[in-house]
Amino acid sequence: MSEGDIMVKVKKILLDVLKPHEPGVLEFARTIxxxxxxxxxxxxxxxxxxxxxxxxxxxxxxxxxxxxxVSAINSMGGSLHSIDGVDVVxxxxx
Amino acid sequence: xxxxxxxxxxxxxxxxxxDIARRYFVVNGFDGALTMLGLLMGFYFSExxxxxxxxxxxxxxxxxxxxxxxxxxxxxxxxxxxxxYRELQEAMVTDITGSAHEKAARWAPLVIAFTNGLSPLLIxxxxxxxxxxxxxxxxxxxxxxxxxxxxxxxxxxxxxxxLGRVSGSFWLVAGLQTxxxxxxxxxxxxxxx
Numbered sequence: 001m002s003e004g005d006i007m008v009k010v011k012k013i014l015l016d017v018l019k020p021h022e023p024g025v026l027e028f029a030r031t032i033x034x035x036x037x038x039x040x041x042x043x044x045x046x047x048x049x050x051x052x053x054x055x056x057x058x059x060x061x062x063x064x065x066x067x068x069x070v071s072a073i074n075s076m077g078g079s080l081h082s083i084d085g086v087d088v089v090x091x092x093x094x
Numbered sequence: 095x096x097x098x099x100x101x102x103x104x105x106x107x108x109x110x111x112x113d114i115a116r117r118y119f120v121v122n123g124f125d126g127a128l129t130m131l132g133l134l135m136g137f138y139f140s141e142x143x144x145x146x147x148x149x150x151x152x153x154x155x156x157x158x159x160x161x162x163x164x165x166x167x168x169x170x171x172x173x174x175x176x177x178x179y180r181e182l183q184e185a186m187v188t189d190i191t192g193s194a195h196e197k198a199a200r201w202a203p204l205v206i207a208f209t210n211g212l213s214p215l216l217i218x219x220x221x222x223x224x225x226x227x228x229x230x231x232x233x234x235x236x237x238x239x240x241x242x243x244x245x246x247x248x249x250x251x252x253x254x255x256x257l258g259r260v261s262g263s264f265w266l267v268a269g270l271q272t273x274x275x276x277x278x279x280x281x282x283x284x285x286x287x
Contacts, residue, residue, distance in 0.1 A: 018186060018187075018188075020108075020182055020185075020186065020195060022107050022108045022110075022195075023104050023107050023108060023194070024107070027103070027104060027107065031104075049185070050185070051181065051182055051185035051186075052185050052186060074190075074192070074193060075192070075193055075194060076104065076193065076194055077108075077182070077186065077193040077194055078193075079186060079187075079188040079190075
Protein backbone atom coordinates (compact mmCIF):
# COMPACT_ATOMS: atom_id res chain seq x y z
CA MET A 1 0.00 0.00 0.00
CA SER A 2 1.46 3.34 -1.01
CA GLU A 3 1.62 6.44 1.23
CA GLY A 4 -1.03 8.13 -0.97
CA ASP A 5 -3.65 5.49 -0.09
CA ILE A 6 -3.57 6.40 3.57
CA MET A 7 -6.36 8.68 4.78
CA VAL A 8 -6.13 9.21 8.50
CA LYS A 9 -9.08 10.83 10.24
CA VAL A 10 -9.44 12.02 13.80
CA LYS A 11 -12.69 10.70 15.28
CA LYS A 12 -12.31 11.76 18.87
CA ILE A 13 -10.06 14.05 20.91
CA LEU A 14 -9.78 14.82 24.61
CA LEU A 15 -8.64 18.32 25.39
CA ASP A 16 -7.63 20.11 28.55
CA VAL A 17 -8.63 23.78 28.19
CA LEU A 18 -8.35 26.86 30.38
CA LYS A 19 -10.94 29.57 29.75
CA PRO A 20 -12.33 32.74 31.39
CA HIS A 21 -15.79 32.46 33.03
CA GLU A 22 -17.36 34.24 30.06
CA PRO A 23 -18.59 32.97 27.66
CA GLY A 24 -20.34 30.32 29.77
CA VAL A 25 -19.79 26.61 29.25
CA LEU A 26 -22.98 26.17 27.20
CA GLU A 27 -22.00 28.91 24.77
CA PHE A 28 -18.41 27.63 24.74
CA ALA A 29 -19.50 24.08 23.86
CA ARG A 30 -21.99 25.35 21.27
CA THR A 31 -19.33 27.41 19.50
CA ILE A 32 -16.97 24.44 19.35
CA UNK A 33 -19.74 22.13 18.12
CA UNK A 34 -20.53 24.66 15.39
CA UNK A 35 -17.03 24.21 13.92
CA UNK A 36 -18.08 20.93 12.24
CA UNK A 37 -21.31 19.62 10.77
CA UNK A 38 -21.36 16.48 12.91
CA UNK A 39 -19.35 17.47 15.96
CA UNK A 40 -20.47 16.17 19.30
CA UNK A 41 -19.04 17.98 22.31
CA UNK A 42 -18.94 16.73 25.88
CA UNK A 43 -17.72 19.34 28.31
CA UNK A 44 -16.83 18.89 31.97
CA UNK A 45 -15.70 21.65 34.31
CA UNK A 46 -12.73 20.15 36.14
CA UNK A 47 -11.72 23.15 38.22
CA UNK A 48 -12.97 26.65 38.89
CA UNK A 49 -10.85 29.60 40.00
CA UNK A 50 -11.54 33.26 40.62
CA UNK A 51 -11.33 34.31 36.97
CA UNK A 52 -10.85 31.09 35.04
CA UNK A 53 -12.09 27.54 34.77
CA UNK A 54 -10.39 24.37 33.57
CA UNK A 55 -12.39 22.22 31.21
CA UNK A 56 -12.14 18.70 29.89
CA UNK A 57 -13.52 18.54 26.40
CA UNK A 58 -14.37 15.40 24.48
CA UNK A 59 -15.06 16.14 20.84
CA UNK A 60 -16.32 13.49 18.46
CA UNK A 61 -16.88 13.71 14.73
CA UNK A 62 -16.25 12.01 11.40
CA UNK A 63 -13.22 14.16 10.60
CA UNK A 64 -12.18 16.51 13.41
CA UNK A 65 -10.09 19.52 12.41
CA UNK A 66 -8.02 20.46 15.46
CA UNK A 67 -6.85 23.79 14.01
CA UNK A 68 -10.38 25.21 13.71
CA UNK A 69 -11.22 24.00 17.22
CA VAL A 70 -8.10 25.63 18.70
CA SER A 71 -8.88 28.81 16.76
CA ALA A 72 -12.44 28.84 18.20
CA ILE A 73 -11.08 28.24 21.72
CA ASN A 74 -8.61 31.13 21.35
CA SER A 75 -11.25 33.46 19.91
CA MET A 76 -13.27 32.91 23.10
CA GLY A 77 -10.27 33.80 25.23
CA GLY A 78 -9.42 30.21 26.10
CA SER A 79 -6.17 28.32 25.68
CA LEU A 80 -5.45 24.68 24.96
CA HIS A 81 -3.31 23.20 27.72
CA SER A 82 -2.92 19.68 26.42
CA ILE A 83 -4.33 16.99 24.19
CA ASP A 84 -5.00 14.16 26.60
CA GLY A 85 -6.30 11.57 24.19
CA VAL A 86 -7.07 10.89 20.55
CA ASP A 87 -9.00 8.35 18.54
CA VAL A 88 -7.66 8.17 15.00
CA VAL A 89 -8.67 5.82 12.17
CA UNK A 90 -7.24 5.07 8.80
CA UNK A 91 -10.09 5.25 6.33
CA UNK A 92 -9.56 3.52 3.00
CA UNK A 93 -10.41 5.79 0.06
CA UNK A 94 -13.35 4.48 -2.01
CA UNK B 95 -25.56 35.53 9.85
CA UNK B 96 -25.86 32.94 12.68
CA UNK B 97 -22.09 33.34 13.14
CA UNK B 98 -22.46 37.13 13.43
CA UNK B 99 -25.36 36.76 15.87
CA UNK B 100 -23.30 34.32 17.94
CA UNK B 101 -20.41 36.78 18.04
CA UNK B 102 -22.70 39.65 19.10
CA UNK B 103 -24.24 37.45 21.80
CA UNK B 104 -20.77 36.48 22.99
CA UNK B 105 -19.62 40.09 22.99
CA UNK B 106 -22.61 41.17 25.09
CA UNK B 107 -22.13 38.26 27.51
CA UNK B 108 -18.40 38.82 27.90
CA UNK B 109 -18.55 42.59 28.32
CA UNK B 110 -21.83 42.48 30.31
CA UNK B 111 -22.46 45.78 28.54
CA UNK B 112 -26.20 45.09 28.35
CA ASP B 113 -26.72 45.54 32.10
CA ILE B 114 -24.34 48.49 32.39
CA ALA B 115 -25.79 50.30 29.35
CA ARG B 116 -29.32 49.80 30.70
CA ARG B 117 -28.30 51.25 34.06
CA TYR B 118 -26.55 54.20 32.45
CA PHE B 119 -29.51 54.80 30.10
CA VAL B 120 -31.90 55.15 33.03
CA VAL B 121 -29.54 57.12 35.31
CA ASN B 122 -28.50 59.66 32.70
CA GLY B 123 -31.94 59.71 31.10
CA PHE B 124 -33.36 60.62 34.48
CA ASP B 125 -30.72 63.37 34.74
CA GLY B 126 -31.78 64.71 31.35
CA ALA B 127 -35.48 64.61 32.17
CA LEU B 128 -35.07 66.35 35.55
CA THR B 129 -32.75 68.99 34.06
CA MET B 130 -35.30 69.79 31.33
CA LEU B 131 -38.08 69.82 33.91
CA GLY B 132 -36.07 72.24 36.04
CA LEU B 133 -35.32 74.55 33.13
CA LEU B 134 -38.92 74.52 31.91
CA MET B 135 -40.23 75.25 35.39
CA GLY B 136 -37.72 78.08 35.72
CA PHE B 137 -38.93 79.60 32.46
CA TYR B 138 -42.56 78.96 33.39
CA PHE B 139 -42.27 80.93 36.61
CA SER B 140 -40.11 83.69 35.14
CA GLU B 141 -41.11 86.65 32.99
CA UNK B 142 -39.02 85.77 29.93
CA UNK B 143 -40.74 82.88 28.19
CA UNK B 144 -39.86 83.44 24.56
CA UNK B 145 -39.85 80.11 22.67
CA UNK B 146 -36.52 80.78 20.91
CA UNK B 147 -34.75 81.39 24.21
CA UNK B 148 -36.29 78.27 25.78
CA UNK B 149 -35.22 76.07 22.86
CA UNK B 150 -31.66 77.50 22.84
CA UNK B 151 -31.17 77.10 26.59
CA UNK B 152 -32.71 73.61 26.75
CA UNK B 153 -30.80 72.39 23.70
CA UNK B 154 -27.53 73.74 25.09
CA UNK B 155 -28.15 71.97 28.39
CA UNK B 156 -29.07 68.75 26.55
CA UNK B 157 -25.88 68.87 24.47
CA UNK B 158 -23.80 69.57 27.58
CA UNK B 159 -25.44 66.60 29.35
CA UNK B 160 -24.78 64.39 26.32
CA UNK B 161 -21.12 65.40 26.13
CA UNK B 162 -20.70 64.98 29.86
CA UNK B 163 -22.33 61.52 29.78
CA UNK B 164 -20.35 60.45 26.73
CA UNK B 165 -16.93 61.53 27.96
CA UNK B 166 -17.29 60.54 31.62
CA UNK B 167 -18.63 57.07 30.79
CA UNK B 168 -15.95 56.52 28.14
CA UNK B 169 -13.05 57.53 30.39
CA UNK B 170 -14.24 55.47 33.35
CA UNK B 171 -15.22 52.43 31.25
CA UNK B 172 -11.90 52.38 29.38
CA UNK B 173 -10.06 52.37 32.71
CA UNK B 174 -12.30 49.61 34.13
CA UNK B 175 -12.08 47.44 31.01
CA UNK B 176 -8.30 47.79 30.79
CA UNK B 177 -7.98 46.71 34.41
CA UNK B 178 -10.32 43.72 33.89
CA TYR B 179 -8.50 42.70 30.71
CA ARG B 180 -5.09 42.94 32.36
CA GLU B 181 -6.26 40.83 35.31
CA LEU B 182 -7.76 38.24 32.97
CA GLN B 183 -4.57 38.16 30.90
CA GLU B 184 -2.59 37.46 34.08
CA ALA B 185 -5.03 34.73 35.16
CA MET B 186 -4.93 33.07 31.74
CA VAL B 187 -1.11 33.18 31.66
CA THR B 188 -1.16 32.88 27.84
CA ASP B 189 -1.64 35.75 25.39
CA ILE B 190 -5.34 36.38 24.71
CA THR B 191 -4.79 39.08 22.11
CA GLY B 192 -7.38 38.85 19.34
CA SER B 193 -9.90 37.08 21.57
CA ALA B 194 -13.48 38.17 22.12
CA HIS B 195 -12.34 39.57 25.48
CA GLU B 196 -9.90 41.95 23.85
CA LYS B 197 -12.59 43.10 21.38
CA ALA B 198 -15.06 43.50 24.25
CA ALA B 199 -12.54 45.60 26.20
CA ARG B 200 -12.19 47.86 23.15
CA TRP B 201 -15.84 48.15 22.08
CA ALA B 202 -17.75 48.05 25.36
CA PRO B 203 -16.62 51.55 26.50
CA LEU B 204 -17.81 53.02 23.17
CA VAL B 205 -21.21 51.32 23.32
CA ILE B 206 -21.72 52.31 26.95
CA ALA B 207 -20.47 55.88 26.38
CA PHE B 208 -22.88 56.40 23.46
CA THR B 209 -25.77 55.01 25.50
CA ASN B 210 -24.86 57.27 28.40
CA GLY B 211 -24.52 60.30 26.14
CA LEU B 212 -27.50 59.76 23.86
CA SER B 213 -29.93 58.92 26.63
CA PRO B 214 -30.20 62.44 28.14
CA LEU B 215 -30.05 64.04 24.69
CA LEU B 216 -32.92 61.97 23.28
CA ILE B 217 -35.05 62.36 26.39
CA UNK B 218 -34.41 66.12 26.42
CA UNK B 219 -35.34 66.41 22.73
CA UNK B 220 -38.58 64.53 23.33
CA UNK B 221 -39.44 66.79 26.28
CA UNK B 222 -38.87 70.02 24.37
CA UNK B 223 -40.38 68.63 21.15
CA UNK B 224 -43.50 70.85 21.43
CA UNK B 225 -41.24 73.94 21.25
CA UNK B 226 -39.37 72.40 18.28
CA UNK B 227 -42.48 71.27 16.39
CA UNK B 228 -44.76 74.28 16.96
CA UNK B 229 -42.77 76.54 14.56
CA UNK B 230 -43.27 74.00 11.72
CA UNK B 231 -47.04 74.03 12.14
CA UNK B 232 -47.71 71.18 14.57
CA UNK B 233 -50.66 72.07 16.79
CA UNK B 234 -50.89 70.86 20.40
CA UNK B 235 -54.16 70.51 22.31
CA UNK B 236 -52.73 72.46 25.27
CA UNK B 237 -50.04 75.14 25.56
CA UNK B 238 -46.41 74.42 24.70
CA UNK B 239 -45.30 74.64 28.33
CA UNK B 240 -48.06 72.34 29.49
CA UNK B 241 -47.30 69.87 26.67
CA UNK B 242 -43.58 69.79 27.48
CA UNK B 243 -44.20 69.45 31.21
CA UNK B 244 -46.72 66.67 30.54
CA UNK B 245 -44.16 64.81 28.41
CA UNK B 246 -41.46 65.33 31.08
CA UNK B 247 -43.64 63.96 33.90
CA UNK B 248 -44.76 61.04 31.70
CA UNK B 249 -41.17 60.13 30.75
CA UNK B 250 -40.03 60.32 34.36
CA UNK B 251 -42.94 58.07 35.35
CA UNK B 252 -42.06 55.56 32.60
CA UNK B 253 -38.38 55.56 33.59
CA UNK B 254 -39.57 54.55 37.07
CA UNK B 255 -41.82 51.87 35.58
CA UNK B 256 -38.84 50.56 33.58
CA LEU B 257 -36.71 50.44 36.74
CA GLY B 258 -39.55 48.66 38.53
CA ARG B 259 -39.66 45.99 35.83
CA VAL B 260 -35.87 45.55 36.06
CA SER B 261 -35.95 45.14 39.84
CA GLY B 262 -39.09 43.00 39.73
CA SER B 263 -41.05 45.37 41.98
CA PHE B 264 -44.57 46.63 41.31
CA TRP B 265 -44.41 48.94 38.27
CA LEU B 266 -46.95 51.46 39.56
CA VAL B 267 -45.10 52.02 42.85
CA ALA B 268 -41.77 52.40 41.03
CA GLY B 269 -43.31 54.85 38.57
CA LEU B 270 -44.94 56.87 41.33
CA GLN B 271 -41.62 57.03 43.22
CA THR B 272 -39.80 58.71 40.32
CA UNK B 273 -42.84 60.88 39.65
CA UNK B 274 -42.70 61.93 43.33
CA UNK B 275 -39.06 63.01 42.88
CA UNK B 276 -40.11 65.12 39.87
CA UNK B 277 -42.92 66.72 41.88
CA UNK B 278 -40.57 67.52 44.79
CA UNK B 279 -38.14 69.08 42.28
CA UNK B 280 -40.98 71.17 40.84
CA UNK B 281 -42.05 72.26 44.33
CA UNK B 282 -38.48 73.30 45.25
CA UNK B 283 -38.16 75.36 42.05
CA UNK B 284 -41.55 76.95 42.72
CA UNK B 285 -40.49 77.86 46.28
CA UNK B 286 -37.20 79.49 45.28
CA UNK B 287 -38.72 81.40 42.34
